[in-house]
Amino acid sequence: MGVSVALVITMLELVGLFTFATSGALLAIQKGFDAVGILVLAILTALGGGILRDLIIGDTPPAAFTDVMYLVVPVVAAAVTFFAHPLLQRWTFTVLIFDAAGLGLFCVTGTLKALRFDLGPLQAVLLGVMTAVGGGVLRDITARETPALVQADSSLYAIPAALGSAGVVGAYHAGLPLGIVGTAAAVFVFGLRVVAMVRHWRAPRAWTRRRPEVGR
Amino acid sequence: MGVSVALVITMLELVGLFTFATSGALLAIQKGFDAVGILVLAILTALGGGILRDLIIGDTPPAAFTDVMYLVVPVVAAAVTFFAHPLLQRWTFTVLIFDAAGLGLFCVTGTLKALRFDLGPLQAVLLGVMTAVGGGVLRDITARETPALVQADSSLYAIPAALGSAGVVGAYHAGLPLGIVGTAAAVFVFGLRVVAMVRHWRAPRAWTRRRPEVGR
Amino acid sequence: MGVSVALVITMLELVGLFTFATSGALLAIQKGFDAVGILVLAILTALGGGILRDLIIGDTPPAAFTDVMYLVVPVVAAAVTFFAHPLLQRWTFTVLIFDAAGLGLFCVTGTLKALRFDLGPLQAVLLGVMTAVGGGVLRDITARETPALVQADSSLYAIPAALGSAGVVGAYHAGLPLGIVGTAAAVFVFGLRVVAMVRHWRAPRAWTRRRPEVGR
Numbered sequence A, B, C: 001m002g003v004s005v006a007l008v009i010t011m012l013e014l015v016g017l018f019t020f021a022t023s024g025a026l027l028a029i030q031k032g033f034d035a036v037g038i039l040v041l042a043i044l045t046a047l048g049g050g051i052l053r054d055l056i057i058g059d060t061p062p063a064a065f066t067d068v069m070y071l072v073v074p075v076v077a078a079a080v081t082f083f084a085h086p087l088l089q090r091w092t093f094t095v096l097i098f099d100a101a102g103l104g105l106f107c108v109t110g111t112l113k114a115l116r117f118d119l120g121p122l123q124a125v126l127l128g129v130m131t132a133v134g135g136g137v138l139r140d141i142t143a144r145e146t147p148a149l150v151q152a153d154s155s156l157y158a159i160p161a162a163l164g165s166a167g168v169v170g171a172y173h174a175g176l177p178l179g180i181v182g183t184a185a186a187v188f189v190f191g192l193r194v195v196a197m198v199r200h201w202r203a204p205r206a207w208t209r210r211r212p213e214v215g216r
Helices: A003-030 A035-057 A069-087 A091-116 A121-142 A158-174 A178-199 B003-030 B035-057 B069-087 B091-116 B121-142 B158-174 B178-199 C003-030 C035-057 C069-087 C091-116 C121-142 C158-174 C178-199
Strands: none
Touching: A003 A035, A003 A069, A003 A091, A003 A121, A035 A069, A035 A091, A035 A121, A035 B035, A035 C035, A035 C158, A069 C121, A091 A121, A091 A158, A091 A178, A121 A158, A121 B069, A121 B121, A121 C121, A158 A178, A158 B035, B003 B035, B003 B069, B003 B091, B003 B121, B035 B069, B035 B091, B035 B121, B035 C035, B091 B121, B091 B158, B091 B178, B121 B158, B121 C069, B121 C121, B158 B178, B158 C035, C003 C035, C003 C069, C003 C091, C003 C121, C035 C069, C035 C091, C035 C121, C091 C121, C091 C158, C091 C178, C121 C158, C158 C178
């Protein structure tokens, strides 16, 4: 892979960091957390998935701890959200749109990095999805929410990311230009996630004779 | 350690992966999660403890990301559970039996791997127990259950694993054949866990003047 | 850095391990967990932040798994707390005092280790704070409490740690004697945290038109 791909990865990641951090900061404000909680959820949501990815492929210290921009961007996003959030009218939907943008960007960058470290196709897809959904799961667990990822009444989330990651893996092995494919995959994941939210597309549930209790 | 031990480790792990993944998938179905939630809990329960173990001993990427079988087995287990779970009549007990099998298998393989990476005896026991209980704790936290591991009203869980791990460490330093000892230890842990469940054996609680609130 | 600093780090860490483990064990007793739960929360609180730190800087196996004292101290602290806790009259405040001591000690040792591994100034502060607060967050998540770290109605916690870490980073780059500075920073963090608790100093919340629900 050439320099251009590394550049595309870095640029996509910085945009993704900002959107993910914003989604974390907005959830913290919704939950009534203080400034520290807002900063913690912003950093955790933005960097959690990437740190998991880098620990797993053994690229330590993770990018989040070597390039200072990876820290500066979530801190700025947290500060902007702290002051500017009243401008955002529709809380829940705004959180979800930002989240969808991060989902698309991070599954692509995670998959590309996994391929660069010579992981197999299936593992690269899993690591791409983990990069994308890991920060959000850590955010939800820290905020004591059941992760949207696993809930039956939430719209498709991991499935768009898995499809996008699989597309990137396929393009990589077919020798297609990764900058274009990666951007297209990120847009596809974002779009599919947003459409799934608007149309309430959901993943199937296992059939059960007696209806189980949902949540607690 | 010879080839035979490595083979025993791999075989035990694949069986353990299937049983742990099944316990995760069954809990997800009980909680009313969707297909993604079932797959996530299956993978997390099966691979979580081993990934923690490999990150700690510095063996990256973890086995779960190098040998594709470690991913295929939990995915198959999740799919089988998704369709076949109505055949399983007694939900809770079935989950616990599968969990006990995974407990025995993973504490042995975790301890053997820790010894292979030259950790001390006490550390090898801790890592063996972590390998065995780590996936279940991550499963419970993600599903927003108080981990059975720490609850006073749950039967012995970590203590059988600790005894099994200690037995493997002792046999290792005594030069006994690890294939036989490991199998015996796994069966012992499984049996002790099942007996503890049936007879409601519990770990002691600290004495308190006023009865504390349990759980939330 | 000379031998003396490494010695100071080790000594501070062993004291911090004991205090953190005690805070974890006391919370477990408050929650009605059993002996295993007490030991798990003691070990997790004491070693969680340091293990996170070592995984991130790539120093594997973490110190918690190479020097057996890092395991022995939390186990002893859990046993002492198990039997001696009725002597401790005021539960909640005692937990918080122990927690404050661990906070001061771990942010200093975490920052010093991050600097020793050549991390940048901002990253060293983040890693120092993570070392200090990581175990507590893992403790709270495992015990199904909303982490005190993010709650608006809890007194300053991460901010004293961040100030202490920043002081250590400044002193390191100014060439000041790290043994003295580290001790002073730990005492400062402990003192600021205790004063913040007594005077109910809190971090600011984001302004919201409608009061959001706090917690669940």
